Amino acid sequence: MNSYDKTHALMQRGRDFLGTEHAILCGAMSWVSERNLVSAISNAGGFGVIACGAMTPDLLDTEITETKARTDKPFGVNLITMHPDLNDLIAICAKHEVTHVVLAGGIPPKGSVEAIKDFGAKVIVFAPTLALAKKLLRSGGDALVIEGMEAGGHIGPVSTSVLAQEFLPVLAEDHLVFVAGGIGRGEAIAGYLEMGAVGVQLGTRFACATESIAHENFKKAFFRANARDAVASVQVDARLPVIPVRALKNNGTQEFTDKQREIAGSLDREEVAMAEAQLQVEHYWAGALRRAVIDGDVENGSLMAGQSVGMVKAEEPVADIMAGLMGECEAALARR
Structure with a gap:
């Protein structure tokens, strides 16, 4: 013992x-x-x-x-x-x-x-x-x-x-x-x-x-990664205060940037309220995470990881x- x-x-x-x-x-x-x-x-x-x-x-x-x-x-x-x-x-x-x-x-x-x-x-x-x-x-x-x-x-x-x-x-x-x-x-x-x-x-x-x-592909992505691969997301619109998310860089990183632009456009057109816009961001992350963790789509899903991933x-x-x-x-x- x-x-x-x-x-x-x-x-x-x-x-x-x-x-x-x-x-x-x-x-x-x-x-x-x-x-x-x-x-x-x-x-x-x-x-x-x-x-x-x-x-x-x-x-x-x-x-x-x-x-x-x-x-x-x-x-x-x-x-x-x-x-x-x-x-x-x-x-x-x-x-x-x-x-x-x-x-x-x-x-x-x-x-x-x-x-x-x-x-x-x-x-x-x-x-x-x-x-x-x-x-x-x-x-x-x-x-x-x-x-x-x-x-x-x-x-x-x-x-x-x-x-x-x-x-x-x-x-x-x-x-x-x-x-x-x-x-x-x-x-x-x-x-x-x-x-x-x-x-x-x-x-x-x-x-x-x-x-x-977590899917085998998700785990293998972690094993390959080092500290500098875990990057913080970028906020594209000051009206949509997005809490940065740290994840391994992949296609999904760019998709989130595109998603923010899409939601910001909805704000411009007054199609959604701010609270709803922020919820859309959270729902995006839930879906993106599932694609990576459960489905093993490590290219388009979200590979959330801290810098200790190395x-x-x-x-x-x-x-x-x-x-x-x-x-x-x-x-x-x-x-x-």
């Missing part, structure tokens, strides 16, 4: 909060973070998170049920704050007594945090600025994830290392802060834990695990990935 005494000591607050052996969350990756990967993460001592994404309430209901059938360990659900059925999705989480709900994609709508806390769940929030982080924690957030621009999927403009230096000295003593974005090895985990983080979140490192249902070289069981990260972290702390 491996001993991770130094790592577990620094992770203790995060472990207590999550109810897990290791304070390592798996980032919610649409189409990838589903019942198989989520349960494998939790069974390996980490904290799996179902990516609700564009799911309907019925689909989320089924996904939680199937995840529970595969693990008796804690796991969470990630909900997108702009989802039109957010209240119904929260009700599904309440029905299943989900212990932790992650609110991502924007400022939580009024009443959503209270609705989650009403059924006893913990709320995990994201914040790109220190001021917003303080506000969300005051407003009921139980823990915070700071995610740098090295991450895959939707990203902010600031690097993980800078966010950590800005947030952790101010917040770590009184709040639970997890660090995410570009983390691929245990040595990096050790550094953030020493700075005051209670744990970390990784997505890209787990995307190609043996238990991931550290993903082979398919490995989740338990091996977890043990490797924990072992690297423990060794780094032991060298201090």
